[in-house]
Amino acid sequence: EAARWLGRAAAAGVAPAIDRLANLHLRGLGVPASRPSALTLLQNLADAGFQQAAWDVGYLLDLGCEAGSANAAATAFARACALGFPPAYYSLGLRLALGRGVTRDAVFARALLLRAHDARFPDALAAADEYAPESECGPAAQSWHERLKLNHAKCKPLLQQMLQEGI
Numbered sequence: 001e002a003a004r005w006l007g008r009a010a011a012a013g014v015a016p017a018i019d020r021l022a023n024l025h026l027r028g029l030g031v032p033a034s035r036p037s038a039l040t041l042l043q044n045l046a047d048a049g050f051q052q053a054a055w056d057v058g059y060l061l062d063l064g065c066e067a068g069s070a071n072a073a074a075t076a077f078a079r080a081c082a083l084g085f086p087p088a089y090y091s092l093g094l095r096l097a098l099g100r101g102v103t104r105d106a107v108f109a110r111a112l113l114l115r116a117h118d119a120r121f122p123d124a125l126a127a128a129d130e131y132a133p134e135s136e137c138g139p140a141a142q143s144w145h146e147r148l149k150l151n152h153a154k155c156k157p158l159l160q161q162m163l164q165e166g167i
Contacts, residue, residue, distance in 0.1 A: 003030030086119030
């Protein structure tokens with residue numbers, strides 16, 4: 001019964017209901033278990049500017065819920081980064097550091113991992129030091145890191161407005 005009401009609220013565009021319904025589809029609670037259904041619901045939330053949904057889409061794409069290019073998950077994580085979601089900096093930073101689904105880019109990987117560290121994401125600094133060490137990256141990583149911080153500071157008011165307006 002709860003799933004039915006969540007479905008009605010989700011159909012009406014209520015963001016928390018959409019998120020919860022996606023979670024139910026992932027777990028198969030009250031609805032059939034379906035990663036593709038969860039992915040569709042979360043993509044709709046990501047399209048509306050919800051940070052965590054954009055990040056969740058990356059992980060579902062990584063699990064192979066949808067056919068597509070090898071970098072589809074990385075693209076989803078980049079979108080979550082653009083929306084200012086700190087865990088996405090970590091996820092994309094690791095992908096770039098390891099060359100997973102994307103061309104390896106230690107410099108940008110380190111910058112992203114440092115942004116995750118700025119947000120106190122666990123192990124972000126350790127990952128940066130291990131997979132994209134400063135000795136390999138040089139001052140270019142710090143330059144990218146500063147640009148990412150500046151971009152976020154400039155965009156933060158717009159991102160907050162988007163979330164409030166449901167754009």
